[in-house]
Amino acid sequence: xxxxxxxxxxxxxxxxxxxxxxxxxxxxxxxxxxxxxxxxxxxxxxxxxxxxxxxxxxxxxxxxxxxxxxxxxxxxxxxxxxxxxxxxxxxxxxxxxxxxxxxxxxxxxxxxxxxxxxxxxxxxxxxxxxxxxxxxxxxxxxxxxxxxxxxxxxxxxxxxxxxxxxxxxxxxxxxxxxxxxxxxxxxxxxx
Numbered sequence: 601x602x603x604x605x606x607x608x609x610x611x612x613x614x615x616x617x618x619x620x621x622x623x624x625x626x627x628x629x630x631x632x633x634x635x636x637x638x639x640x641x642x643x644x645x646x647x648x649x650x651x652x653x654x655x656x657x658x659x660x661x662x663x664x665x666x667x668x669x670x671x672x673x674x675x676x677x678x679x680x681x682x683x684x685x686x687x688x689x690x691x692x693x694x695x696x697x698x699x700x701x702x703x704x705x706x707x708x709x710x711x712x713x714x715x716x717x718x719x720x721x722x723x724x725x726x727x728x729x730x731x732x733x734x735x736x737x738x739x740x741x742x743x744x745x746x747x748x749x750x751x752x753x754x755x756x757x758x759x760x761x762x763x764x765x766x767x768x769x770x771x772x773x774x775x776x777x778x779x780x781x782x783x784x785x786x787x788x789x790x791x
Contacts, residue, residue, distance in 0.1 A: 688726035695719045735771030735782040737764045746771055748781040752788045761789035 696719055699712070724734065735746055742749065742762045750768055755761050764784045771782030 685727075685730050688730055689723060692719050692722040692726060695722065731775040733773040735773060736767055737771075737782055737784060738767055740764050742784070742786045746773070746778060746781055747786075748783050749786045750783050751785050753785055755787035755789040758789045758791060760787045763787045 695715075699715055699719070702712070704712075728734070737743070737747060740763070742764055747764065748771075753765055755763065763786070764782075765787050766785040767782055768785070769780075769783040772779040
């Protein structure tokens with residue numbers, strides 16, 4: 601027995617394959633899902649859209665919370681760092697308070713001078729341990745990125761050209777960042 605194809609099927613052109621975004625073939629139902637027990641294609645798309653919208657809103661809320669939390673943590677970190685530096689200076693501040701209570705008439709000036717030097721050393725040590733670097737460039741080559749020339753003086757030899765001879769005010773760097781350049785006198789060879 602020979603099977604005959606229906607006239608309808610013979611005249612139909614083959615349906616071209618449908619591909620998804622990655623190029624894979626997708627099987628489409630032969631008939632629309634109208635009247636079937638499953639959801640209609642439009643409501644399925646609406647459901648996916650709603651899910652994507654909810655996911656987007658959750659991610660946006662999480663990011664907003666993350667941004668607020670990060671800003672709060674930065675403020676707290678900055679405050680803790682400042683408190684740590686201040687706490688390192690408290691001993692030196694206590695020493696200065698003791699000097700304020702000393703009777704100048706009964707104290708030897710040399711003792712006062714020595715005490716003030718010790719307080720200065722204590723402050724410098726506390727700040728250095730926190731990351732401060734003192735720039736005191738006597739006899740070093742002038743560097744305009746960390747030195748400020750306030751005046752010049754003649755150099756005695758060509759080798760001394762652009763060398764720092766005196767420091768009016770030391771410079772400071774904190775953790776690599778220049779806070780203040782050293783104010784210096786620079787030797788210049790006019791030979």
